[in-house]
Amino acid sequence: MTQRGRATRSTGSTGRPRRADGPRSGDRVGSPPRGDLAARRARLRAVIEPVLNEAGCDLEDLSVSPAGRRHVVRVIVDADGGISLDAVADVSRAVSAALDAAEEAGGDILAGEYQLEVSSPGVDRPLTLPRHWRRNVGRLVKVTARGALPEQSGGDRQVTGRVIEADDERVVLETDSGRAEFRHAELGPGRVQVEFNRLDEVGDDELGDNEDIDDIDDEDDVEDEER
Structure with a gap:
């Protein structure tokens, strides 16, 4: 465990x-x-x-x-x-x-x-390095993304999504609007979100x-x- x-x-x-x-x-x-x-x-x-x-x-x-x-x-x-x-x-x-x-x-x-x-x-440890994101695949996170989601334009915004993929170059999040891919340079520190409805799985x-x-x-x- x-x-x-x-x-x-x-x-x-x-x-x-x-x-x-x-x-x-x-x-x-x-x-x-x-x-x-x-x-x-x-x-x-x-x-x-x-x-x-x-x-x-x-x-x-x-x-x-x-x-x-x-x-x-x-x-x-x-x-x-x-x-x-x-x-x-x-x-x-x-x-x-x-x-x-x-x-x-x-x-x-x-x-x-x-x-x-x-x-x-x-x-509560912020996700700042590629290995942090890689080690939290499957978790729900909130992060400030520099740039827009595919259907939006302009400015930084708060994005909440589940980490689907992560490697040394990019992070893929599953959001309410669909999957969004970001380079690490486009992401601020990520924060893992506690999901109370999933506590029985943890x-x-x-x-x-x-x-x-x-x-x-x-x-x-x-x-x-x-x-």
């Missing part, structure tokens, strides 16, 4: 749960300096993206935000066919291990304690919301909270 809600795996400081005997030797306790977050994201991306690529996943978003005496690193991942809860947990462990190794090698990735959260995209894991999982060991049990 694939995941289209948000399954979140949250680990402890420096990528692993805090041990009962205190900080690890690599931990640097204290308020993190106010450095350049863009530079930190670049350092994190250089470590994380190869791990995700090896796992057959794409890095959809990466953010770093201060939270008291530590940073929170949020990693959003996705894959063709969706990403399962077990896959989220596996990717989280792999990313955590890679960050630990980079820190221990003197990489100074974040210069302080951090909490890692790995999750899959929620249904798995519970596709409607999940974020649920943080704390103090997870190697036998993690990742849960999905239904919206």
